[in-house]
Amino acid sequence: MAVDYAPRPAPGAGMLATKRLVLRPFRLSDGPTVETLAGEFDVAKMLDVVPFPYPEGAAARWIATHDDKRGANAEYPFAIEHEGELVGCVGLNRETDGLFHLGYWIGMPYWGKGFATEAAHGAIAFAFDELSEPEIKSGHYADNHASGRVMTKLGFRYAKESMRFSKARGHAVRFLDTRMERERFRR
Numbered sequence: 001m002a003v004d005y006a007p008r009p010a011p012g013a014g015m016l017a018t019k020r021l022v023l024r025p026f027r028l029s030d031g032p033t034v035e036t037l038a039g040e041f042d043v044a045k046m047l048d049v050v051p052f053p054y055p056e057g058a059a060a061r062w063i064a065t066h067d068d069k070r071g072a073n074a075e076y077p078f079a080i081e082h083e084g085e086l087v088g089c090v091g092l093n094r095e096t097d098g099l100f101h102l103g104y105w106i107g108m109p110y111w112g113k114g115f116a117t118e119a120a121h122g123a124i125a126f127a128f129d130e131l132s133e134p135e136i137k138s139g140h141y142a143d144n145h146a147s148g149r150v151m152t153k154l155g156f157r158y159a160k161e162s163m164r165f166s167k168a169r170g171h172a173v174r175f176l177d178t179r180m181e182r183e184r185f186r187r
Protein backbone atom coordinates (compact mmCIF):
# COMPACT_ATOMS: atom_id res chain seq x y z
CA MET A 1 0.00 0.00 0.00
CA ALA A 2 1.39 3.39 -0.94
CA VAL A 3 1.25 5.76 2.03
CA ASP A 4 1.45 9.49 1.63
CA TYR A 5 3.45 10.81 4.58
CA ALA A 6 2.92 14.48 3.75
CA PRO A 7 2.62 16.25 7.11
CA ARG A 8 -0.31 18.46 7.96
CA PRO A 9 -0.02 21.56 10.14
CA ALA A 10 0.56 20.60 13.79
CA PRO A 11 -2.82 20.60 15.58
CA GLY A 12 -1.57 21.95 18.91
CA ALA A 13 1.23 22.16 21.44
CA GLY A 14 3.20 18.93 21.80
CA MET A 15 1.31 17.38 18.90
CA LEU A 16 2.38 16.15 15.48
CA ALA A 17 0.24 15.41 12.48
CA THR A 18 0.80 13.04 9.58
CA LYS A 19 -1.49 12.55 6.60
CA ARG A 20 -4.09 10.51 8.49
CA LEU A 21 -2.96 10.57 12.11
CA VAL A 22 -2.55 12.90 15.04
CA LEU A 23 0.33 12.12 17.41
CA ARG A 24 -0.50 13.74 20.72
CA PRO A 25 0.47 13.49 24.39
CA PHE A 26 -1.46 10.82 26.29
CA ARG A 27 -4.22 11.91 28.66
CA LEU A 28 -4.97 10.15 31.95
CA SER A 29 -8.38 9.27 30.48
CA ASP A 30 -6.60 7.15 27.80
CA GLY A 31 -5.60 4.65 30.49
CA PRO A 32 -8.41 2.10 30.04
CA THR A 33 -8.07 2.10 26.24
CA VAL A 34 -4.30 1.59 26.51
CA GLU A 35 -4.94 -1.33 28.88
CA THR A 36 -7.42 -2.89 26.43
CA LEU A 37 -5.29 -2.46 23.30
CA ALA A 38 -1.80 -3.11 24.71
CA GLY A 39 -3.28 -5.71 27.07
CA GLU A 40 -3.68 -8.22 24.20
CA PHE A 41 -0.94 -10.83 24.48
CA ASP A 42 -0.18 -10.59 20.74
CA VAL A 43 0.70 -6.92 21.30
CA ALA A 44 2.38 -7.17 24.72
CA LYS A 45 4.61 -10.12 23.76
CA MET A 46 6.35 -8.00 21.10
CA LEU A 47 7.22 -5.24 23.61
CA ASP A 48 9.86 -5.30 26.31
CA VAL A 49 8.25 -3.36 29.15
CA VAL A 50 4.51 -3.99 28.82
CA PRO A 51 3.30 -6.48 31.43
CA PHE A 52 0.79 -9.25 30.76
CA PRO A 53 -1.86 -9.16 31.99
CA TYR A 54 -1.89 -5.36 32.03
CA PRO A 55 -2.85 -4.39 35.60
CA GLU A 56 -5.84 -2.10 35.99
CA GLY A 57 -4.72 1.46 36.63
CA ALA A 58 -1.14 0.84 35.48
CA ALA A 59 -1.58 2.71 32.20
CA ALA A 60 -2.76 5.89 33.95
CA ARG A 61 0.18 5.65 36.34
CA TRP A 62 2.51 5.35 33.32
CA ILE A 63 0.82 8.33 31.60
CA ALA A 64 1.25 10.41 34.78
CA THR A 65 5.05 10.14 34.36
CA HIS A 66 5.10 11.56 30.84
CA ASP A 67 5.35 15.29 31.57
CA ASP A 68 8.44 14.84 33.72
CA LYS A 69 10.06 12.56 31.13
CA ARG A 70 9.44 15.05 28.34
CA GLY A 71 10.74 17.84 30.54
CA ALA A 72 13.94 15.89 31.14
CA ASN A 73 14.33 15.26 27.38
CA ALA A 74 14.31 11.56 28.26
CA GLU A 75 11.14 10.25 26.64
CA TYR A 76 8.56 11.41 24.11
CA PRO A 77 5.52 9.13 24.17
CA PHE A 78 2.75 9.92 21.68
CA ALA A 79 -0.77 8.57 21.53
CA ILE A 80 -1.65 7.74 17.92
CA GLU A 81 -5.11 9.00 17.08
CA HIS A 82 -7.09 8.25 13.92
CA GLU A 83 -10.37 10.07 13.36
CA GLY A 84 -10.56 10.87 17.06
CA GLU A 85 -9.90 7.29 18.18
CA LEU A 86 -6.81 6.15 20.09
CA VAL A 87 -5.29 3.38 17.95
CA GLY A 88 -1.79 2.95 19.37
CA CYS A 89 1.41 4.43 20.69
CA VAL A 90 4.71 5.59 19.25
CA GLY A 91 7.54 6.91 21.34
CA LEU A 92 11.17 7.86 21.61
CA ASN A 93 12.98 6.71 24.71
CA ARG A 94 16.56 7.80 25.48
CA GLU A 95 18.67 4.79 26.42
CA THR A 96 21.83 4.62 28.49
CA ASP A 97 24.07 5.11 25.42
CA GLY A 98 22.39 8.49 24.85
CA LEU A 99 20.51 7.49 21.69
CA PHE A 100 16.74 7.56 21.39
CA HIS A 101 15.07 4.20 20.81
CA LEU A 102 11.92 4.28 18.67
CA GLY A 103 9.11 2.00 19.82
CA TYR A 104 5.50 1.55 18.73
CA TRP A 105 2.44 -0.60 18.98
CA ILE A 106 -0.95 -0.55 17.24
CA GLY A 107 -4.13 -2.06 18.68
CA MET A 108 -5.12 -5.26 16.89
CA PRO A 109 -8.37 -3.91 15.37
CA TYR A 110 -6.25 -1.36 13.51
CA TRP A 111 -3.45 -3.57 12.14
CA GLY A 112 -2.69 -3.64 8.44
CA LYS A 113 -3.71 -0.07 7.62
CA GLY A 114 -0.21 1.40 7.47
CA PHE A 115 -0.66 3.22 10.80
CA ALA A 116 2.58 1.99 12.41
CA THR A 117 4.64 3.01 9.39
CA GLU A 118 2.98 6.41 9.16
CA ALA A 119 3.19 7.15 12.89
CA ALA A 120 6.80 5.97 13.15
CA HIS A 121 7.69 8.17 10.19
CA GLY A 122 6.22 11.17 12.05
CA ALA A 123 8.15 10.34 15.23
CA ILE A 124 11.42 9.88 13.33
CA ALA A 125 10.96 13.24 11.62
CA PHE A 126 10.37 14.74 15.08
CA ALA A 127 13.63 13.20 16.38
CA PHE A 128 15.68 14.59 13.52
CA ASP A 129 13.94 17.91 12.86
CA GLU A 130 12.78 19.00 16.33
CA LEU A 131 15.20 17.22 18.66
CA SER A 132 18.14 17.54 16.20
CA GLU A 133 19.29 13.99 16.89
CA PRO A 134 21.93 12.76 14.41
CA GLU A 135 20.90 9.11 14.76
CA ILE A 136 18.20 6.98 16.37
CA LYS A 137 17.86 3.28 16.95
CA SER A 138 15.07 0.77 17.06
CA GLY A 139 14.68 -2.96 16.58
CA HIS A 140 12.32 -5.87 16.93
CA TYR A 141 12.19 -9.40 18.26
CA ALA A 142 13.35 -11.86 15.63
CA ASP A 143 9.86 -13.43 15.48
CA ASN A 144 8.16 -10.08 14.81
CA HIS A 145 7.98 -10.12 11.03
CA ALA A 146 5.35 -7.37 10.80
CA SER A 147 7.58 -4.94 12.69
CA GLY A 148 10.53 -6.02 10.54
CA ARG A 149 8.48 -5.06 7.52
CA VAL A 150 7.66 -1.66 9.07
CA MET A 151 11.37 -1.01 9.69
CA THR A 152 12.30 -2.07 6.17
CA LYS A 153 9.62 0.22 4.71
CA LEU A 154 11.00 3.09 6.79
CA GLY A 155 14.56 2.41 5.63
CA PHE A 156 16.16 1.30 8.92
CA ARG A 157 19.39 -0.67 8.59
CA TYR A 158 20.04 -3.79 10.66
CA ALA A 159 22.96 -3.31 13.03
CA LYS A 160 23.42 -6.28 15.36
CA GLU A 161 21.64 -8.95 17.35
CA SER A 162 21.15 -9.05 21.07
CA MET A 163 18.90 -10.68 23.65
CA ARG A 164 16.21 -8.46 25.11
CA PHE A 165 13.87 -9.24 27.98
CA SER A 166 10.15 -9.31 27.24
CA LYS A 167 8.17 -8.69 30.39
CA ALA A 168 5.01 -10.26 28.96
CA ARG A 169 6.83 -13.44 27.89
CA GLY A 170 8.91 -13.51 31.06
CA HIS A 171 12.18 -14.29 29.31
CA ALA A 172 14.79 -12.82 26.99
CA VAL A 173 14.12 -13.07 23.27
CA ARG A 174 16.44 -12.72 20.25
CA PHE A 175 16.31 -9.08 19.21
CA LEU A 176 17.43 -7.46 15.94
CA ASP A 177 18.79 -3.96 16.54
CA THR A 178 18.27 -1.36 13.82
CA ARG A 179 19.65 2.12 13.21
CA MET A 180 18.67 5.18 11.26
CA GLU A 181 20.91 8.17 10.64
CA ARG A 182 19.46 11.57 9.81
CA GLU A 183 20.99 11.60 6.31
CA ARG A 184 19.70 8.11 5.63
CA PHE A 185 16.17 9.19 6.58
CA ARG A 186 16.39 12.26 4.33
CA ARG A 187 17.36 10.02 1.39
Ligand SMILES: CC(C)(COP(=O)(O)OP(=O)(O)OC[C@H]1O[C@@H](n2cnc3c(N)ncnc32)[C@H](O)[C@@H]1OP(=O)(O)O)[C@@H](O)C(=O)NCCC(=O)NCCS
Pocket residue numbers: 001042043044046047103104105106107110111112113114115116117118139140141144145146147149150
Ligand atom coordinates in the same frame (compact mmCIF):
# COMPACT_ATOMS: atom_id res chain seq x y z
C1 LIG B 1 4.03 -4.49 14.27
C2 LIG B 1 2.83 -3.52 14.25
C3 LIG B 1 3.21 -2.25 14.98
C4 LIG B 1 2.47 -3.22 12.80
O1 LIG B 1 1.41 -2.27 12.81
P1 LIG B 1 0.59 -1.96 11.46
O2 LIG B 1 -0.08 -0.65 11.63
O3 LIG B 1 -0.24 -3.14 11.12
O4 LIG B 1 1.82 -1.83 10.43
P2 LIG B 1 1.76 -1.31 8.94
O5 LIG B 1 0.38 -1.53 8.40
O6 LIG B 1 2.34 0.06 8.89
O7 LIG B 1 2.80 -2.28 8.21
C5 LIG B 1 2.79 -3.66 8.51
C6 LIG B 1 3.52 -4.40 7.39
O8 LIG B 1 3.86 -5.70 7.85
C7 LIG B 1 3.30 -6.66 6.97
N1 LIG B 1 3.01 -7.83 7.77
C8 LIG B 1 2.00 -8.01 8.64
N2 LIG B 1 2.10 -9.23 9.20
C9 LIG B 1 3.23 -9.79 8.70
C10 LIG B 1 3.88 -11.03 8.90
N3 LIG B 1 3.40 -11.94 9.76
N4 LIG B 1 5.02 -11.27 8.22
C11 LIG B 1 5.53 -10.37 7.36
N5 LIG B 1 4.95 -9.16 7.11
C12 LIG B 1 3.80 -8.89 7.79
C13 LIG B 1 2.09 -5.99 6.38
O9 LIG B 1 1.69 -6.62 5.18
C14 LIG B 1 2.67 -4.59 6.15
O10 LIG B 1 3.54 -4.54 5.05
P3 LIG B 1 3.06 -3.98 3.61
O11 LIG B 1 2.64 -2.55 3.82
O12 LIG B 1 4.25 -4.14 2.75
O13 LIG B 1 1.90 -4.84 3.16
C15 LIG B 1 1.59 -4.19 14.93
O14 LIG B 1 1.36 -5.44 14.36
C16 LIG B 1 1.76 -4.31 16.45
O15 LIG B 1 1.49 -3.38 17.19
N6 LIG B 1 2.22 -5.47 16.89
C17 LIG B 1 2.43 -5.72 18.33
C18 LIG B 1 3.41 -4.75 18.97
C19 LIG B 1 4.67 -4.62 18.16
O16 LIG B 1 5.10 -5.55 17.50
N7 LIG B 1 5.30 -3.45 18.23
C20 LIG B 1 6.59 -3.25 17.60
C21 LIG B 1 7.65 -3.71 18.49
S1 LIG B 1 9.24 -3.67 17.68
